[in-house]
């Protein structure tokens with residue numbers, strides 16, 4: 001069973017474009033949960049162009065005891081204004097999972113994973129603190145990444161494979177090589193003792209083939225395409241279609 005975690009960043013983007021509270025991120029979360037999704041993902045950033053710290057807190061209250069809460073982001077990005085930093089947010093809300101992502105200011109979206117050989121040592125104290133808080137820790141990595149034993153040794157429990165290149169190859173008509181690289185990465189991570197999540201640019205067209213190629217895929221987090229598709233078909237029916245694909 002692969003858990004579907006719906007990323008609500010794009011609901012916040014739409015809301016932020018006008019001020020006010022429409023669309024309401026909590027209403028969206030309830031709709032996704034009622035439709036059967038297993039979790040909610042958010043990716044707060046220091047510039048607060050997506051979800052804001054208060055969204056992260058309010059969602060925690062909605063999700064506690066009901067569904068998995070996955071917070072993604074860069075743990076090295078310093079606090080800015082009312083953004084207290086990723087680890088501080090985790091301290092406050094104790095999500096189920098924190099997915100560490102090496103994105104930087106100015107990136108439109110996440111576009112690469114950690115280099116585990118280079119990054120594990122500086123991640124070690126952060127991973128330890130997040131584990132101490134009771135959060136599962138996942139690291140965002142590219143297909144082809146190495147160093148899973150090092151990740152396991154510092155307390156990491158999962159990786160999230162960055163699926164942007166897979167989605168792009170799929171859209172261009174031939175994803176076989178990228179998919180094989182994702183499958184090999186997943187297999188090596190699982191052999192090392194890590195569970196495997198995946199996300200970025202997954203959609204109703206490319207998800208089925210991805211899931212079929214990755215036995216034991218623990219979780220997919222999907223936002224951009226799902227929210228776009230929901231504009232035409234409605235949020236609850238769209239979530240149900242994803243669940244059907246993951247069945």
Ligand SMILES: CC(=O)[C@@H](O)[C@H](O)COP(=O)(O)O
Pocket residue numbers: 007009010042043050072101108109110140199200223224
């Ligand atoms: C790590 C990852 O792939 C997602 O968290 C993604 O970055 C979220 O989407 P947005 O960049 O659209 O907020």
Ligand SMILES: NCC(=O)COP(=O)(O)O
Pocket residue numbers: 007041072160198199200201202221222223224225226
């Ligand atoms: N971790 C990936 C995620 O949360 C959603 O990415 P996308 O579907 O918005 O590209």
